[in-house]
Amino acid sequence: MKLSAEHRAFAARLGHDFRRPELLVRALTHASIASPTRPDNQRLEFLGDRVLGLVMAEALLMADRAATEGQLAPRFNALVRKETCAEVARDLGLGEVLRLGRSEMLTGGRRKEALLGDAMEAVIAAVYRDAGFEAARAVVLTLWGDRVRRVKADARDPKTALQEWAQARGLPPPAYTEIARDGPAHQPLFTIAVQLTTGETEQAQAGSKRAAEQAAARALLTRMEKPHD
Structure with a gap:
């Protein structure tokens, strides 16, 4: 051939x-x-x-x-x-x-x-x-x-890292919600929100649900781990 x-x-x-x-x-x-x-x-x-x-x-x-x-x-x-x-x-x-x-x-x-x-x-x-x-x-x-x-020493995916962060503080796992789905069927854009039971939430967009969930989790974890004055 x-x-x-x-x-x-x-x-x-x-x-x-x-x-x-x-x-x-x-x-x-x-x-x-x-x-x-x-x-x-x-x-x-x-x-x-x-x-x-x-x-x-x-x-x-x-x-x-x-x-x-x-x-x-x-x-x-x-x-x-x-x-x-x-x-x-x-x-x-x-x-x-x-x-x-x-x-x-x-x-x-x-x-x-x-x-x-x-x-x-x-x-x-x-x-x-x-x-x-x-x-x-x-x-x-x-x-x-x-x-x-x-590759980082702690290369956990953001969803896993956020869940472990919540569990370490006695909180239930974060909840993920599809807020919107836009664009044509062959190239959709998903908007996903993640929320902790304490009320903190973040949103992210991506071409797949998984990628949007990961991005939202990353944003929320970054926010929660940021030192507060």
């Missing part, structure tokens, strides 16, 4: 020359366009998630030899979560080369965080199956760049 010009350009950005180009094509094929003769990327995604996890676990151990498991776990979660995979995918221009069915294309599939994150994991697995772990490790470390170095 020969790669198309756009797929060759993507492989070049990825930094891997595929001996079995069909692996890359499969990694970029979403279930919405799959057929008996055109397999989707779900099995590769499953494998790629594990390869990414091993690479990141090893990298974190090497980056901080004194860190405890309790310190490493949230950093690991920050590096392998879907949002980070989607961020790397956007940097690569992966959405431009995804093979999608018409319905997914019409609903903005090339920009969807879940699709991008899943495909990024599938691409990692494609490299692994094409050339082995060392090749996959080299690609992942290059793509993730200095994220390993920059």
Whole structure:
């Protein structure tokens, strides 16, 4: 199988020359366009998630030899979560080369965080199956760049951090409410409010509910942790 010009350009950005180009094509094929003769990327995604996890676990151990498991776990979660995979995918221009069915294309599939994150994991697995772990490790470390170095000592996601802050003060978990949903169906904008039982609240907007909740939680946590005069 020969790669198309756009797929060759993507492989070049990825930094891997595929001996079995069909692996890359499969990694970029979403279930919405799959057929008996055109397999989707779900099995590769499953494998790629594990390869990414091993690479990141090893990298974190090497980056901080004194860190405890309790310190490493949230950093690991920050590096392998879907949002980070989607961020790397956007940097690569992966959405431009995804093979999608018409319905997914019409609903903005090339920009969807879940699709991008899943495909990024599938691409990692494609490299692994094409050339082995060392090749996959080299690609992942290059793509993730200095994220390993920059990941904070406490890399908990904002929702978890806010909930733990509340629980430490004897408060129930914060409540999240969808205030509004604007924009076209293929590119919605969610407004989410988070509130503590003591009354403090913050709002945030984002292209997904999860991202808006995270942003609102971050804003409220920052406000609550700010020293008061």
